[in-house]
Amino acid sequence: MNNITSDNQITIRKGVSADLPEMLQLFTATIDEICKQDYNLQQLEAWKSGTENEERWMKVIRDQYVLMAAIxxxxxxxxTLDQGNYIDLLFVHKDHQHKGIASLLYQKVEKEALRCNExxxxxxxxxxxxxxxxxxxxxxxxxxxxxxKGIAMTNYKMVKHLIS
Structure with a gap:
């Protein structure tokens, strides 16, 4: 996949293992700053502890369809899209919220799912x-x-039916 640049200079590209440190940093900073209105401190800490599972993150890069948005x-x-139809991770940097980045990433992932006949x-x-x-x-x-890690958190199992 070639780099795709939109008018506001956001480049979308495939993720590579060299992106992992920056991904992990973005993951924890976003949870800290953006999710604090929805989850308590214990929950945020438990959620961020997911970065400790290096094997899981290596597997994400290796086995999933991973897209990066860069400026x-x-x-x-x-x-990230797992097995063609499960959005595993979708995170946008705390300083770049509400600028259409998540939508751009999501549209590309949906397009990939449709390409795979999901x-x-x-x-x-x-x-x-x-x-x-x-x-x-x-x-x-x-x-x-x-x-x-023993901390209860609420989330939602969600689905979208695709029309090709």
Whole structure:
């Protein structure tokens, strides 16, 4: 996939293993700053501890369809698609919220799912991301409580039926 640049100089490209340190930093900073209105400190800390599982992140880069959004070579967001139909991760840098980056990444991921003849997209979505996913046409299948390091957190199993 070639780099695609839009008018506001956001470049979308495939993620590579060299992106991992910057991805992890963006992941934790975004959770700290953007999700704090929806989750308490214990929950945020448990969620961020996901960065400690290096094997999982290597597997994401190796096995998933990973897209990076960059402005002037700095990663400002990323989205991953697992097994062609599950959005595993979608994060946008805390300083670049509400600029269309998540939408741009999501559109490319949906396009990839359609290219793979998928009929639906699913995601486990945080309280913080729920409005974005609803705007993108996803519906809640169920509210769920997940345990991360013994800390209970609410998220939503969501689905979007794709029309090719």
């Amino acid at each position: 002037e070579n700095k990663i400002v967001g990323f989205c 009929k639906e997209l699913t995601a486990d979505v945080s309280k913080t991301a729920r409005p974005f996913f609803e705007k993108a046409g996803f519906q809640i299948v169920q509210e769920q409580t997940v345990n991360v």
